[in-house]
């Protein structure tokens with residue numbers, strides 16, 4: 001049931017708005033994905049603010065990690081009992097630091113405890129500096145269907161400046177190994193790198209395209225707080241006009257090669273979109289396991305957000321205690337937060353989402369945000385098509401402003 005309260009429009013006149021009572025009321029639960037975080041890297045890159053930690057002397061504590069993961073998973077089971085898992089993403093950090101046997105145990109554990117769809121997309125992130133053909137084949141034999149490689153650039157000087165542990169030749173070799181081992185491969189690239197010219201940026205992208213890649217994630221290098229680059233910024237970063245020209249140039253190059261931009265940072269050939277990330281953007285559910293992992297889980301009467309302890313050691317100790325202390329946060333998302341959370345994700349998609357998805361995923365009526373929708377359309381930021389929630393090209397350019405209208 002809904003209640004009607006008066007709100008003010010821009011002209012100060014009162015008009016009705018529908019608000020659902022506290023708490024969501026969902027008629028069906030969204031698709032469920034699983035994210036597993038592997039928190040170690042060979043060493044920390046100076047630009048990276050992910051929850052990643054240099055490998056301790058003596059190597060990663062794989063046995064303790066897998067035991068903790070099992071405890072984490074088993075404690076989460078009551079929240080997702082009976083639900084099918086449509087995708088799994090093993091991210092990091094550097095999951096390719098796991099041994100083949102370790103990764104096999106991890107996937108076997110997920111399959112034993114969860115109802116993982118037979119054709120689920122199972123992605124694993126890998127760093128070219130840790131790639132071995134045999135291990136990639138073993139990962140795929142254990143069930144990995146998609147590798148996501150952290151390539152960043154094909155320019156050796158650039159890779160050195162980024163503090164990467166691999167050179168361009170290793171990056172090329174890793175792509176070859178991954179493409180031979182698994183049916184699907186994503187390349188992570190970055191642009192607007194220190195000293196990078198428009199020509200160098202396009203050269204990088206042409207090399208990526210040259211591998212016949214079906215999916216590319218392309219990130220503008222950002223200076224994240226608490227990173228080495230934030231403290232000691234590289235001097236010759238491209239200015240805003242240059243990086244905008246890079247974005248336009250690579251989008252055109254990729255489109256000509258058959259890779260359409262379908263999300264702010266994602267490009268794919270038809271049929272090759274990342275199902276796991278699509279579920280995030282369509283406000284689906286995900287169980288996050290491992291240190292620092294975030295999750296969003298829907299129930300018929302509420303939507304809950306969770307976060308695990310960030311420190312690998314603290315998470316491993318707490319998970320082993322099996323008393324819920326590995327959770328840093330578990331809280332119900334209020335109905336007043338849901339419109340922004342939904343739009344934050346959905347409007348990142350170039351085609352947006354069906355308007356009906358808003359009610360399906362949040363339990364709120366679209367009428368609850370009618371005022372904001374109208375205001376965004378009036379400003380030319382939101383498409384006027386009432387059957388879709390989709391940013392216009394202008395809205396996509398000023399995405400933050402558009403998303404904030406739903407705060």
Ligand SMILES: C[S@@+](CC[C@H](N)C(=O)[O-])C[C@H]1O[C@@H](n2cnc3c(N)ncnc32)[C@H](O)[C@@H]1O
Nearest residue numbers: 047048092093125126127150188219220221222
């Ligand atoms: C978890 S990493 C990928 C796997 C592996 N750790 C690696 O780097 O090879 C995810 C991706 O985020 C991107 N990334 C990380 N920090 C970034 C930053 N400050 N700006 C832009 N992209 C960033 C990089 O492209 C990186 O490949």
Ligand code: SF4
Nearest residue numbers: 041044045048052093
């Ligand atoms: S290897 Fe990847 S996750 Fe690790 S520090 Fe570098 S960018 Fe971050």
